[in-house]
Amino acid sequence: MSGGSEWSAGFWDCCSPCGTCFLGCCCACCLHGRTSSRLKDPSLKNDSMMNGSCCVYFLVGWCGFHFIPLMMKRGQIREKFGLEGSGCGDCMRACCCPCCTLMQNEKEVESRAGLLQSSAGYQAPGGMEYKK
Template sequence: MASSDATPATPTMHYAYPSPWSTGLCECCSDMPSCCLTWCCPCVTFGRIADIVDKGSPDCCISGCLYFLTLITCCSCIYSCVYRTKMREHFLLAESPCGDCVLNCCCQSCALCQEYRELRNRGFDMSLGWEGNKGRQIREVGMTIPVSPAGMMR
């Protein structure tokens, strides 16, 4: 029986540092359509954000309705804090200017607007939802796949 002198490779840890948000928290007026939507219908804004963050499950309407229920029971800041944290962790965004829950309790409308702008700035069409964006990305990727040279066949 031959003994193996090979030592197992040690896993390398890659630490990702949080990046800043693409827009500031108080830049709501720089995007008046989403600002007005959030001010008049925060349930719609939240539903659209949750649909993208949860990758379509649950549906935008369900998330918006759940947000409405938490809104009338004064618990919406907790619910939206969960989604801000999910989004921040997924995109490796900095937790600034303060903690997610503190931010949502003190300035929830600004937080929702910032999240909405961030997703839009990352290429999501917020009016399409997760499924529409997924389909759009597949079509775009399908058009840009390079043709492999003949020598690269299996």
């Protein structure tokens, strides 16, 4: 999809915020897990960085194929939010600079957390009160 909207953060804008940058450089599987959690629960009420996505990223990365879950997550984010890019571009970014890919994925999902919360599905209305 080449005509989609732009990403909220540039690909090379990976040094801020410091905490996310540190996590992406030192414990990439945890950042990947947090991004996956944020896609499912934007408020991160049940935040668990150590989830299935984290484990898959760690195991696949340990074998040298870290780019596969990164590429897939990036494609999922692009499709969900109608962002510009392509599968080939996702693969190239994930192979060449996994840290920047992790950061851009997390920043995008974090910036769109409000949109994800509003599309979370049915939410029960407040209690009804009868006038006396």
